Amino acid sequence: MTVQVKDTSAATAPNVLFPALKEAFIASLLIVALGLPLLGLKADNQGPDLVLTKRWDLLGIAVAVMFVGRFVLAFLRGQKAARQGGLPQEKKKSGDNSIARLLNQNAKVLGLLGLLCAILMPFVIPDANARYVIFISTTFMIYIMLGWGLNIVVGLAGLLDLGYVAFYAVGAYSYALIATHFGWSFWICLPLAGLFAAFFGVVLGFPVLRLRGDYLAIVTLGFGEIIRVILINWGPVTGGPNGIGGIPAISFFGIEFSRGEGGFASDFGLEYSSMHKIIFLYFVILGMAVLTNLFTQRMRKLPAGRAWEALREDEIACRSLGINPTNIKLSAFALGAMFGGFAGSFFSVRAGFISPESFTFIESAVILAIVVLGGMGSQMGVVMAAALIVLLPETFRQFAEYRMLAFGVAMVLIMVWRPRGLLAFREPTIRLHPKDHQASVKEAA
């Protein structure tokens, strides 16, 4: 990082007011240039024509806010520089991540606590908004699963996948198609959907995994779009833009959650409540997410998982050690796709209706954002980022128009603030000498 030379001039000239004013003026000028056409003027639709609406007040407000904000910032910075005797300030090291370290090292305890909360949650929340809370939590869990699935591909194997939503879509659609056409139960459709998604992962992965970094990114992006275009246009099978409706709901191992004889409630001697189904689905997703996590943690200790991380660090070294990069990458791709497929089937069983609209590029971007914002490779980070991305827009629901705008701005700001993600902290998966061994060696010396 370069240190701005401008700051040091404040020491020789203690007058910080003028440079700050100048900086604010330039910034406001920039806002005028940026906002003049898009903020100050608006092309309003009026019948078939466009008319120009002038909104100078809006532009004025933007300029004023920018001027004042920039002035205060520059003034404070100048004063600080002057106080420090004009020495260029040391930029705070970006390696400062004690919180991230703390969270990651206690991930097990935190994870168990979080799991406990998640299990108890449906029983303690008040009835009034239970439905809403569980709905949101289910969404949250789906995103965690997607995040963990993509984390295998991006975080562990280091393959940049911009079309992850394709596997999510394949999972959702294969679940919906099997369930509506054959009427098989959830417990048969779920693994089948996962398998289909994994199969697609292999089919896509086989030709493209030889490509490096950004080429892989663009091919996966293209693949995501291809799947969506096919879903929209292959009307007889996928229902086209209308999607597939009437997807059978989840059953309690074959017992329907229905009112009356033979339903879940009467079999277990409970009073019928439509909440049973939702809570059961929530628990199934929770269980599946926990399983995903355990699986990933376990994989990291197995040869294949270690090969993923080794491949991410140095492909050439891996090849010279006799690891077949294509097979290893393919396994990561297929497993990631499988979890995407599972998440997709949960999505379709929860909503009972799916359409291509749910599987746009934005969705891929959101999932990738969860992985990267959380700190690549960190399971805990994925949970936090998923919470941020699912819950924040929910809280700002009344500002629906500005939601995605704020989401984009937040993504940029978080990246600028912590480029390696919120919880970026990487412990070596394997050490030549374990920690306590190192300590004893030191003592002996």
Added chain:
Amino acid sequence: MAYFLQQLINGLTLGSIYGLIAIGYTMVYGIIGMINFAHGEIYMIGAFISVITFLVLGELGISYIPLALVVVLLCTMVLTGVWGWTVERIAYRPLRGSFRLAPLISAIGMSIALQNGVQVSQGARVKPIQPIIQGGLTLFHQGDFDVVVSYLQIFILVLTVALMIGFTWLITRTSLGRQQRACEQDRTMAGLVGVNVDRTISMTFVMGAVLASVAGLMVTLQYGVIDFYIGFLAGMKAFTAAVLGGIGSLPGAMLGGLLIGLIESFWSAYFTIEYKDVATFGILVLVLIFRPTGLLGKPEVEKV
């Protein structure tokens, strides 16, 4: 034959537009090695600025078309250039030297923010505009089919060629172009011999944005409707074009753009219009598998 020729003309027009956007991708990729995901949105902003400038001119009562076109062209180029500069300054410069995925995520965030920002400030409905350049030349008849080159298509092709000539001159003959090529080869070394690297990169973004804004103006004229969402698909296709031509190569970007335009219009004409995007990406995948560095890209030598 006549039908084929007509599609060729349409494809070349469309391809020029993709090519102009693709140059922005390829330049940025060449110089800092990142996919500028927000570039498609810059093109969309260019289209919006051109529509708004047309409306302003209409209100001022300027109805002499060549004058209006020149004014709109200049306004769009300058104002969109400022947007390009700002995007780089806010979202990418702080991340320089950071790890590989950070600028990409920041770019995706910027793209979402710009798209929704324009939606919020300009409204979500499509913006129709009256055709500005009308009429055309009939080249020849075959049966009852006329091969027509509209004046608009001529305008687009001539403007593209002119921009390409100017651009090639800028890159090969001026000191700015030399600095850019130096930064592309080795940024640290360029900095050591006195090239202002940050400024050069900023200028690269501005140049990319200017070319994309011209593409935005062309689309406004050609199709007459724009909305806040046009940037995504066009951006993706332009990036495909850049990769197809060999990313980092400027003639490659233009060639890739023309090819994508031709593929798209021929596919729509002879096969199904619904699957034209599938065709584009399918060909991209094939090219990458058999020639991973694109058509004009230099093969990368892997060094340990």
